Amino acid sequence: MKNNHTLIIGGGIVGATLALKLAQDNKPVTLIDARPKRDEADWQQILGKRDARVYALSLASINLLEEVGAWQKIxxxxxxxxxxxxxxxxxxxxxxxxxxxxxxxxxxxxxxxxxxxxxxxxxxxEPVVIEYALWQRLTAPDVRQYLTVIDGQKVVDMDWLGATQGYRVTLDNDTVIDANLLVGADGRGSFVRKQAGIELDVLDxxxxxxxxxxxxxxxxxxxxxxxxxxxxxxxxxxxxxxxxxxxxxxxxxxxxxxxxxxxxxxxxxxxxxxxxxxxxxxxxxxxxxxxxxxxxxxxxxxxxQQAKTYVADNLVLIGDAAHGVHPLAGQGLNLGMLDVKALSKQLAHDYNRSGGSLWGTNQTLRSYERLRRPHNSLMMHSFSALNWLxxxxxxxxxxxxxxxxxxxxxxxxxxxxxxxxxxxxxxx
CATH class of the missing domain: 3.30.9.10 (D-Amino Acid Oxidase, subunit A, domain 2)
Structure with missing residues (x-):
């Protein structure tokens, strides 16, 4: 196991974007997507229909998708x-x-x-349009050396082995994966968050x-x-x-x-x-x-909802696993994409500063949390106040x-x- 290996659980837009960012930066990363594997014919069948749902992508999200090569395809x-x-x-x-x-x-x-x-x-x-563009990039030759994608498998167990070793994760087909850093990008009902014992603040x-x-x-x-x-x-x-x-x-x-x-x-x-x-x-x-x-x-x-903390030893939450807001301003995905930008930047900064010896340390993850949690809290409460008003x-x-x-x-x-x-x- 390489000491800078990252395991991302959740193959949605936020998780896939982070995986591409890390792979482009020559960092080994494994992405676990519980959804069944799709081939080109499956994608074209889904794309043939109009999706009523739509994401209001901000310029920051567009720029990030462009950086990972997905926006060009969209x-x-x-x-x-x-x-x-x-x-x-x-x-x-x-x-x-x-x-x-x-x-x-x-x-x-x-x-x-x-x-x-x-x-x-x-x-x-439409969500499926973004997902298809990301899927095309996840299978591209330029990221293949550093990126492994596992489709159609669920995580059934995760064990913390200590700060120097990180996590050992078991899939439902008995595959075992070790990673120094575990990223929960698995949505509002996050398995990673629950297994880590991180509680939620919820407003219905x-x-x-x-x-x-x-x-x-x-x-x-x-x-x-x-x-x-x-x-x-x-x-x-x-x-x-x-x-x-x-x-x-x-x-x-x-x-x-x-x-x-x-x-x-x-x-x-x-x-x-x-x-x-x-x-x-x-x-x-x-x-x-x-x-x-x-x-x-x-x-x-x-x-x-918002997680009471975004981080634990060798573990970090991003996107809906960390926070979810009222849809009145259409900013839910954009906040998740800002998480990706902040986390990838902080990981790279601290790794380079340490001469390539440290990856996903507690200090790095806390720095990410200090950058993102106050901003997300402000947005969540602002949207709640507007709704009440x-x-x-x-x-x-x-x-x-x-x-x-x-x-x-x-x-x-x-x-x-x-x-x-x-x-x-x-x-x-």
Whole structure:
């Protein structure tokens, strides 16, 4: 066993990106993905369908994917929807926040037909599109020497052998792997986190999100929209045009994340697709006109959570294994990608500083935690506060409404502050 061997448990976007970063830096890494192995035919079958879910990739996440060679493949596939503007508004209230290119900018112009804007805020990409691009890179010759990928196997046991040896992990096919550093990238229900005895702080919002894909009467014009409703947030996010019919009449497909009180959402999900579409259009006050088609309707409960610590001896958590936030700002994956950037940078810095003798030490991991946990905590609580400020019974009290209305109105008038918010959202 090499003294800088890293074992990543969890082959999703965050885990795969970290594996590529380390392999590109000539560090031996093994990636365990419990999902069944897919070949090219499997991927093409999945990619043939539109996914209602979408990730709002920030510029920082795009840059990281470009560094590992995945973004180039996503761009070439044309399965992405760049957005140059973010619009946030509240119904029955005063004020609107508009980030990015706006109609009153001195150099504004119609950007609806441009593939890419110099004022790009980010890009909406379906999860499977990102995963496919990463899979192509994980199997590429340039990383093969340092990267081992094990698909379709679950971790059933993990034993700490001491600080100098790290972890011994056993898979369900009895394969045993030793690694100096164990990385938990295995999602909200993280097996790694539980086995390490790391507890969670959890906030249940008593809300459920309805997710679907819709085709609207009016084009989205490369704008991500979010309506702050008394029942919760309603996000309308641009989707890529994937069929010839879509491309002949572009920018009409959106991904929807509609947050509702749990009982209300669970009752609505039982109705017919047409009924849900009509209710959805009405909830948005027909911002983009009528809904012509609706697909892939699903729902998921909403809760925020954060691990009480991100690290233990020879062990570190990243992505959803470490934290999960409210989806109202679409920052969950972006926070995980910032974890990857911070951890890979800290590992490389301390390894090089030690002359190649130290890898994944407690000091290195604590430095990573100090960089990421306060930032993630701030984001989690900020999203919770925004949710409380707009949704629920207290949010509808007149003093809260007046404070909210005045705040949105005044913030929207301060252009430097709006540019700062846009920069923060981009992650760069």
């Amino acid at each position: 761009a070439a596939s044309e399965r992405k929807a760049d957005y140059c503007q973010m619009q946030v508004w509240q119904l029955n209230g005063r004020g609107e926040l508009l980030f990015g290119d706006s109609k009153d900018d001195d150099n504004s112009s119609d950007k609806s037909n441009q593939n890419l804007s110099p004022n790009l805020l980010g890009s909406m990409v 919002y008593s809300q459920t999100a309805i997710c679907c894909a819709i085709q609207t009467e009016k084009p989205h014009l490369a704008t991500a929209r979010q309506a702050m409703l008394p029942t919760g947030t309603l996000a309308l996010l641009p989707l890529a045009d994937i069929t010839d019919e879509d491309k002949a009449n572009p920018q009409h497909w959106q991904s929807i994340v509609w947050t509702l009180p749990r009982n209300q959402a669970l009752a609505l999900i039982e109705e017919t697709p047409r009924y849900i579409a009509d209710k959805l259009a009405a909830a948005s006050h027909y911002e983009l006109g009528a809904i012509q088609q609706i697909e892939s309707i699903a729902s998921f409960p909403l809760a925020a 707009f949704a629920g019974s207290l949010a509808q009290m007149r003093p809260i409404q007046q404070l909210r209305n005045e705040g949105m109105y005044r913030v929207g008038k301060i252009k430097p502050l709006m540019r700062l918010f846009a920069k923060q959202a981009s992650g760069v």
